Amino acid sequence: MSGDSPFIIVLLAIVGGALRVSTPFMFVALGECLTEKSGRVNLGLEGTLVLGAMCAYAISFHSGSPWLGVLAAGCAGSLLGAIHGYVCKLPRVNDIAIGIAMMLFGTGLAFFFGKAYIQPSAPRLESFSLGAWTGNQQIETALQINPLLLVGVVVAIAMSWAFANTKWGLIVRMTGDSAPAARAMGVSVDMVRFLSTTAGGFLAGVGGAFLSLFYPGSWNQGLSSGQGLMAVALVIFARWDPIRCAFAALLFGATGAIGPALQSVGITQGYYFFNAAPYILTLLVMIASAGSKQAARNVPGELSITK
């Protein structure tokens, strides 16, 4: 196999990039999927992602254990999610506006406490390669996989199964489709949504840990630049199905990798255009899925975002 052909290099870089870049998308999208299934929208996951990234990096730096950092990121994320979940149950409080506020608040906190961690380097998450058997150096580097990606895939499958087959899954779906029905069944709608938003925040925080502890693998203020937001949009595209969320995340990861991949073979023309590509793709995907009949069929009935 000739590793010199630019086409192969670009393709490998895109595949490798998709595997690397997609993980945060996947976690945020799964978190948002859970929240939206319960009938509420959390637009603040961008802030959760950034705060998660900062906490993971700081804890990993101080404790020397990156996995402790991942846990800390999850806890920080669930704290933000819990605030969102609690506040939204109050009458007259708009969940979309609160999402924007939490996004600004989370980002602000992360930048505030993160200033001290821009310089030092924290221990990163270990990775292993799916391409080791080929003996080809390039394939090996391209197919570096982080355990968190696998965790994400497992969560996606588990969530999909739980929605379909467990009592808890049914309760979450029912709350999302019709709050009166849930109340009639004796389910506390506020509690279900609070827990779903908190758990969703946990997942988004873990996605942030991936950003700072694996790829790109350092903490700075431009780390996320809208990935959390794109992941929220992606849930609509994935029609509230965890498995489709995972695939959509891979697609988005691949788009995000086009720019750096082309740059690696010396095509720097339009680098900034390719930087914009994921945002443009998200917008196109939103336009396409907003009017689709299938999306309209699968949308949780209580959701304010599609009205």
Add this chain to the structure above:
Amino acid sequence: MADIAEPMAPPMVAASEWRGDLSIRIRRGAEYVAIPLFALVVSAILFSLFLLALGKSPIQFFQLVHQGGFGTAFSIQNTLQRAAPLILTALAVAIPARIGLVMIGGEGALVVGGFASAAIAIPLVTGKASPMVALIIMAIAGMIFGALWVGIAGFLRYARGVNETISSLLLTYIGIATMNFFVEGALRDLTNPNKPSTMPIGDAYMVGKIPGTDVHWGLAIGVLLAIVLHILMSRTTFGFAVRVTGGNARAALAQGIPVGKLIVICCLIAGACAGLAGFYEVAAIQGRANASLVAGYGFTGILVAFLARHNAIAIIPVAIMFGGLVASGGLVQRRMDLPDATVLVLQGLTFVVLLVSETLYGRFKIFQPPITADRT
């Protein structure tokens, strides 16, 4: 979608009776002032606790904000200088909010508008056009491109039902990337090796100061626009139709109000305001377009608009207050050894508390109309 719009008068009450009842309007108005003020006080207290937990003095913080934002003639002018883009970006949030949209694309429209006016200035400056003509063309270009940016989000909302909050924020990222694309490539001024920028427009083409002050004309235009838009929203048929749509879009449709058209027009107005802010940032402050345009004015403008309850007149004092907060950022940073994100934390906290305070409306008896026998 209608949640953020101002509540309409209760439909039970006949219009003439409603208008005549001054005490109700005063009580309502007092509620709209008292609850945001209360939210501000609560967030100041929470932020003080935050500072105390970090071992910093909240008293020193607020003293420095006062000193850096309003303490001297110089700092007041600095504050007003920053209030100008905040008024315009807040209008960019408030006008769509009146029709029930949570549109947060002000930052993107500001960047795109500022870049467009800096780009169109290049042939005008090299062609030695008269400064007045050049500035007018630049301002129009900024407004058109800003309007386009928010207008896209509005059109998508109307035509496809795309959620405007997400799309307008995405368009912000796209706008910043577009500016970077040109500023680092085709339109880069190669004589300036330090920071990728467009060609400077030069002192002769800069917007002047308001006589007797050090504040550029953007402030006066911003205040004027706020007044004009307030009249448009509260005293015209157009404004009435917009408010009806914001209150209940379905009812508005049933009444034959062209909802889609109104949505797009509101978004075009909003974008033009933010684009104008970008024009002033380029033509009065920076002198060129570069990454400094991405200064967060668009995001602070969201908070300003919500605090002002999307009332164009109320935006003016709130914008000046936050202009002072932004202006004092540097001083606070130096004296108290706090990171520059301190202002961000305070803003985020205020925003959350403010939105939570929405739940208080209608809960205090003192603000409610007295229940009389003939009313019920």
